Amino acid sequence: MEQLRVGFIGTGRISDLHALGYLGDDRARIVAVCDVNEEVARQRGRAWGVPEDRIFTDYRDLLALPDVDLVENLLPHHLHYQSTLDIAAAGKHISLQKPMALTVEQADEMIAAAKRAGVIFKVFENFIFYPPIQRAKALIDAGEIGDPLTIRIKSNSGISPNEWEIPGTAWAWRFNRETCGGGPLVFDDGHHKFSLGWYFMGEIAEEVHAWIGETEFAPGLVLDSPAAVTWKFSNNRFGLFEAVRSPELVMDTNHYAQDDRIEITGTKGVIWITRGHGKMLDIPPVILYRDRQTRTFSDMPVGWEHSFINSTRHFIDAYFKGEPPSLTAEQGRDILRFALAAQESARTGRAVSLK
Ligand SMILES: NC(=O)c1ccc[n+]([C@@H]2O[C@H](COP(=O)([O-])OP(=O)(O)OC[C@H]3O[C@@H](n4cnc5c(N)ncnc54)[C@H](O)[C@@H]3O)[C@@H](O)[C@H]2O)c1
Incomplete structure (x- = not known):
């Protein structure tokens, strides 16, 4: 069965709830993680069954892996812009936590970069x-x-x-x-x-x-x-x-x-x-x-965790059906505005x- 192979950049507080939807779905697998805080990266990577040599502190190492299809970008807001441009340039699909950027201009550039790269770009929203x-x-x-x-x-x-x-x-x-x-x-x-x-x-x-x-x-x-x-x-x-x-x-x-x-x-x-x-x-x-x-x-x-599990399941469904995710990056941009x-x-x- 084809699996969606997911890398996490930023394994801080909220990553625990992001992982649930992938860990509970046979159609996806967490294959790599990265956090500048090595202890946090190792703790979460191990808990999610990620091999030791796929736990990184520099996200460029994760982006260099050919077998990562999608990146969950869970960095603080001011880092969303550059990291998302880098993920797009590496040809990976993007699931980015909200708000997508600090300005609408940054959001527009990120959307254009994902389009140029031909990758899916989703802004993660769980409350809906x-x-x-x-x-x-x-x-x-x-x-x-x-x-x-x-x-x-x-x-x-x-x-x-x-x-x-x-x-x-x-x-x-x-x-x-x-x-x-x-x-x-x-x-x-x-x-x-x-x-x-x-x-x-x-x-x-x-x-x-x-x-x-x-x-x-x-x-x-x-x-x-x-x-x-x-x-x-x-x-x-x-x-x-x-x-x-x-x-x-x-x-x-x-x-x-x-x-x-x-x-x-x-x-x-x-x-x-x-x-x-x-x-x-x-x-x-x-x-x-x-x-x-x-x-x-x-x-x-x-339980609030169900909002995350459902959001991730919705994305996996959309990915395999070739349908747009919710939020699309354009919707995320409008909410940011x-x-x-x-x-x-x-x-x-x-x-x-x-x-
Ligand atoms: N959907 C929700 O309800 C919800 C709730 C909380 C947080 N969030 C969003 O999730 C994102 C992360 O929030 P959080 O609460 O987990 O923050 P956090 O500070 O706990 O986690 C961020 C992680 O990024 C790591 N990091 C920082 N710079 C890095 C870099 N250059 N490379 C790799 N790792 C780096 C930090 O070490 C940290 O572990 C934010 O966008 C936030 O708005 C969403």
Whole structure:
């Protein structure tokens, strides 16, 4: 059987969840890994069954291997641009974590380079593959709430006794605008929330307005909280994203100490997705109200890791069928443009048009 042979560049915090979809699918195999931190590269490479001589600290060595078809690029944001150009030049397909770059110009160059090289270029997005999100989308597509009018996305960040361990280095580049491109909540994680707005409403917004506050997260580290981003789609439809960190809000989680809630209002009903990363509310993950009745949906996996597994499975399916992945690099570029426009709006205090 033909297998998709995958190399990982960057085996940091999030790589554990990326590996799951490949390790659990006979159609793919992780054949090489690279991280400048050799200990981290060896630890993950060994755990995933990668031979010792295919564990590297310089990604050019991984790119030189003829039997790597696809590269999972899991580097910090400021390294996405050059590394992606290098992956394309090596003739490998690309799965790149979001946001794809720090500027739209960089994203355009990366897309052009992948086209020239004739390789697939995907921007990795997992939230749209989270099972409660997919169930809500199926209900909306079936007409359960009528035509969607507004989407409200709320992200609570707090603390947790069972949060996974996050290396200090993973915080350091996120809290630096030069390396992250914006703040951790509104630019980094916000990319997912803006992807959800696009996914549910079927289009990128025409105009965005944002207020982004500042809170001390730890000595010397300033978090972009609280924040409110509002945007307008065509046909008088609206989106809202609120991000807030509560320093004493305790929650359970297997990953980050953060949880999300979404409410989508349509012409005849309302749908709620009551969870995301964490496990704050002890209520069904999807709730639908219409025609004087509330229906709840609990028959789906709710672990956040399933969003990654499903996203990877979707990509493997698309690869073997020769279909476009989700997100395509072009879709990733449009969401990046939106995320940067929100940053610009917060800086200037004015709405930014995306028309
Ligand atoms: N989809 C999601 O929900 C989600 C969640 C977390 C992170 N991410 C994204 O994943 C990416 C990585 O985030 P993370 O949290 O794993 O960060 P991290 O800092 O834990 O991991 C990055 C790794 O890259 C390595 N590295 C740095 N420079 C390198 C180089 N030149 N060559 C090889 N390795 C190098 C570091 O040593 C580190 O291990 C980012 O793009 C981030 O936005 C996405």
